[in-house]
Amino acid sequence: MPRPTRSKAVRSPRAHRHAGHSKAQCLKIFRRLSLYLDGELPDNACEEIRKHLHGCDNCEVFLASFKRTVVLCRKYQAKPLSPTAKGAIRAAVLKAAGRRVGLS
């Protein structure tokens, strides 16, 4: 009977892929994740990171949540300025500047 698979989030530390590399290598990747995500690393550095991710559950899980965080920030929409407030601010600016408040 095949053994049931477990999600990465609950696999024991001993079972996760760590392909013989050191924590220092993980840290090196960690420091460059933003540059990697933003496409600002040269090809050889990207390839080094991809190889590392293939062999490291920790970093792969981390990158997934890091990437998601960046995407959420980019997609975030703030509450819009109401037309009333927009008009009121314009009037206040022009008043403070000592100009007549006319219709635009």
Next chain:
Amino acid sequence: MAGEHDFDTIYREHADRLFAFGLKICGHVEDAKDLVQETFFNAYRGLDRFRGEAKMPTWLYAIAARVCIRKRRKKKDAPDRELSLEEFLPTDEGELRLQPIAAGPDPEQALQNKELKDALDGAIQALPRHYRLVLVLRDMEGLSAREVGSIMGLNERAVKSRLHRARLFVRQRLSQKGIHASADA
């Protein structure tokens, strides 16, 4: 002095953008409105000296960022703390316990979830201000690192360093809130 017509065009085209920026930086509607008002007042006064050295939005963001920084200095709050990379380092055990944040397919849909949106708002507001400005300008307003640098008086390397720490901070806060992959709308 710049005509009202020029100001009106600029105001009409950019007020919403500056309000969105203000809301993300200040976290409160009234503070954001104050920021918009003060920014456009300063812009109005400086418009005849503007020679197009920067794009209009960049120029306005620079004014708004200076307004933010000046307001903070007036409040005489404790200085913003520096974020170190070490505080965000994942531990083997810790990382395996944390769920990936909202790993569903559609980020716009994910952000319909109030819990996630509130958590993201909270995380951004908790960021020290000089990191928040960089994250908002770069990731949320979509400016380039160079533009952010010109606004903040930083070189690109410093912008990217602050951005990385800001992203790590927000990611950690969301993870600590236990925002799960199947966040429902």
